[in-house]
Amino acid sequence: MSVPRPAAVIVLAAGEGTRMKSKTPKILHELCGRTLVDHMLTAARGLEPGRLIVVIGHERDRVQEHLSLTSPDALPVIQEEQRGTGHAVRVVLETVGAIEGTVLVTYGDTPLLRTETLAALLERHESDGNAVTVLSAEVPDPYGYGRIVRDTTGAVLQIVEEKDATPGQRAIKEMNSGVYAFDGALLADAVKRVSTSNAQGEEYLTDVLSILREDGHRVGAHVAADHVEVEGVNDRVQLAFARKVLNTRLLETHMRAGVTVIDPASTWVDVDVTMEPDVVLHPGTQLHGRTALAEGAEVGPATTLTDTAVGERAVVRNAVCVEAEIGPEALVGPYAYLRPGTVLARKAKAGTYVEMKNAKVGEGAKVPHLTYAGDAVIGAGANIGASTIFVNYDGVNKHQTTVGEHAFVGCDTMLVAPVNIGDGAYTAAGSVIANDVPPGAIGVARERQRNIEGWVVRRRAGTRSAEAALRAAEAENQQGSKT
8 A cells, every 4th residue: 555645744843852951952953964853854754745844932043044944845833832732733723724634743853753654654544544543652661651541442542641540551561652643624623622721731632632532533553663763852861862773773774785884883974974885984983964985985993074075995094074075096094184175086195194175186196194285286196295285375365286297295395375386396395385386397495504513512501412412522533533
């Protein structure tokens, strides 16, 4: 049977989330590259609902701004006062009108809930002809949860909260997730009749189930395959748990698709990361944003990539790369930092203690160690000596340095931009190059060395250096007298 498309999905996301103890609204806390509410909206979007509605309240301006960027297809409905889940749904229906068809109600703080689980709930709702179907779960320890009490036919008699349950009911392990599929027309009528006669003076959505049953309608339940999916995030401990579960889920998907993960416990990936077969991830690897690893790439250990593309068979070790492009068979690290705009062509190298920003490195070019290359274009086959600095910033503006193909930049060279080093040109070690070097020439910009004899003994008398110099002079004199 094909999955029925819901007429609407309503995501309840108006609460403050005080247990997070954070200035950030709970639903905007992130795990694996998405906020809590975005995870739920992604799962709901997979059902292709007729309408996608988010109820917001606490920090509504901030939440609404976020939704406008990440989910422009979602309609935000403001719950001015947070007076319960039933009240939130009533506010939606008063805003948009009664919704004909199936209405799915879920929460913005359940990031582990899958589209497949929601689809199974909708299938059960339609096949059983229920007025409402509860998504339930069998949990090892149901303490604190509302219990699902069924009759002999399997229909739901009631949902009993922990404090109101009898000893027999407390033994029930099937709990209420708070996620429901409703008949939209029946929901619109019943939600108006929810009472506030409870300790909190709030309108609870669970009361709609009792109203519908009393009206003679069938109330059913669908048991989720994994109870972890329906667990909400209310504090930082639960956020960390959800992050770990989701990360494990993502890594298992990649491994089954041909990726080798040496140590899943120390490897973290975001939901939008892509990897091709035969990628190898070493311990301590973190892949964020839209990072993409091509076939055979090897990343780690201790490497963090954000929005970075890595080509086929490239190797990236002990590195931090942000918005960089690493070409096929290129080498990065150990201990390299590639900043936004850096592009390494095929077989290029950014080695140990190399930092690059907005640098284009040609095929086979090498920047092996101890170098900063900012706003640079380095030609194919060029070699950049150790301790070279591309001096790109004059205090006001950034300037570009171009190094030609197969050029050789000597160690400890300062390239003061804007400057061009021609194809096949050299620079002498220790030079400060502020003028262009023509193709095939060598640029030398350093003072001729001169030695001032006896300076240390005269100017640093009594130091260990002076004592060492005197010993050396005495030994030289003794050697001279022998000859």
